[in-house]
Amino acid sequence: MQERLIAVLIYICGFALIFLTGAFIYRLMSPFICFRKGRLTRILLLLLYSGSCGMVIWIGDPNVLYTMLVFFPCFFLITRGQPAQRLALAMISFCYIMSVCAIIDSYVYRLDYYDYIVRLLRPAIFGGIYFLFRKRLPAEPVSLSSGMWKLMLGLSAMPFFSLIAVVGMTYYRYESVLVDIISKNQGLAVLPVILLGSLLLLRAILALADYERLQSESRLSALRELYYQSLQREQAQVRTLRHDMRNHMAALQGLLERGETDKAAKYAGELLGSPALSGGRRICAHETANAVLSVKLGELERLGIPADYQVSLPEKLSISDTDLCALLGNALDNAAEACTKAEKPDVRLRCRLEKGMLMLIVSNPLAGDEKPGLATTKSDSKNHGFGLPGMAEIARRLGGSLDACIKDGRFELVACIPQPGSD
Secondary structure (H helix, E strand, C coil): CHHHHHHHHHHHHHHHHHHHHHHHHHHHHHHHCCECCCCHHHHHHHHHHHHHHCCCCCCCCCHHHHHHHHHHHHHHHHECCCHHHHHHHHHHHHHHHHHHHHHHHHHCCCCCCHHHHHHHHHHHHHHHHHHHHHHHCCCCCCCCCHHHHHHHHHHHHHHHHHHHHHHHCCHHHHHCHHHHHHHHHHHHHHHHHHHHHHHHHHHHHHHHHHHHHHHHHHHHHHHHHHHHHHHHHHHHHHHHHHHHHHHHHHHHHHHHHCCCHHHHHHHHHHHHCCHHHHCCCCCCCCHHHHHHHHHHHHHHHHCCCCEEEEEECCCCCCCCHHHHHHHHHHHHHHHHHHHCCCCCCCEEEEEEEECCEEEEEEEEECCCCCCCCCCCCCCCHHHCCCHHHHHHHHHHHCCCEEEEEEECCEEEEEEEEECCCCC
16 A cells, blocks of 8 residues: 555656646747637647657657657647747747757666656756746747748758657667667767757847847837927927017018008918927827827828828827837838829828727828739838738737728728727
8 A cells, every 4th residue: 555655656746747847848938939819728838848748759769750740730729820930939849848858868768767867857957948048038929020930940940850860760770789879879969959959049039039129129219219300390490480479570560550461461371381380290199109100291291192190099008119110100101102103192091099909091092013912012022121011920910910902992001909908
């Protein structure tokens, strides 16, 4: 009875260590992953990581292939986002888990109490790696552009196929002592490189996310600077008008005393049309949206493009300033570019928060070179920001949608972004 109780306790401790190991892997990988809705998906990912790291992975053992057949479909069912992003993260996390397990299982088996050592080594190694990364992990999910995720997918293929070659394609090592020695030496040289490569890829994703965030903030800062400069110019005009007001009033009084009412009315009209009296442009309560729209609508005015806009946004939105800046700025830039090619240019803008959704509609006349879907029409598309595909990526990442269509002879762009906590 006592021996049975001890055996049960050993099994319980073994499963506890497996789940602890899975928890370390989950904590490391979760900031990179976009989960499907519901808390259950996070639990399923924890179970997937726990089950994967609990597998015995020998060099030359097909277990790695069996695990892969379960791991990748489950990972895709649990996560959402761009296919390149999901596949890259699946490959990185799979290589990370399998390389550590293969190193431990293949090179520690000759030691006494092998089973206990393996069970203790796995949480120790995965936990140590997590604590090394912990300070660098972001509080919010990592975000990269579509092109960057495709780059990471290509880079993650290298450690992945190296893992398959070293662990899965040496099955016949048991039939030859020489092949066994060669495969073991090969694994000893390559498996640590696969582990290091997986960790470096995670570090590279963090660095690229920081770089793209700084770029977005720089663009937003530039727009705000233009907005504040326009406010400063208006304030300077107000000070000048205030200084000259006595002279203007004297001139008006003189015209009226001489009975030249037409000239007085014309003079007064010129004063009323002064930018100093029109006041600063206040489009909506949201500071960032107001700054971006002020600059972009000012550019439309300088180009002589009429703009019909209705914007109603509160002071605070759940969407980040950089994403909002990218959506509004790119939508109006594309509309302005199309208008330069149209016979009768005009831009219509509608933006409001309604029933928990941020709605953005921008329409302009057809320029004649529109492509189906959200493809860019720029000849130098690689060097032109991210345009419509980038806007669609932002919408998908935030759980919304972006659609482009031809309606009543006009090109219309419609974005719908959920705003949690908004009515």
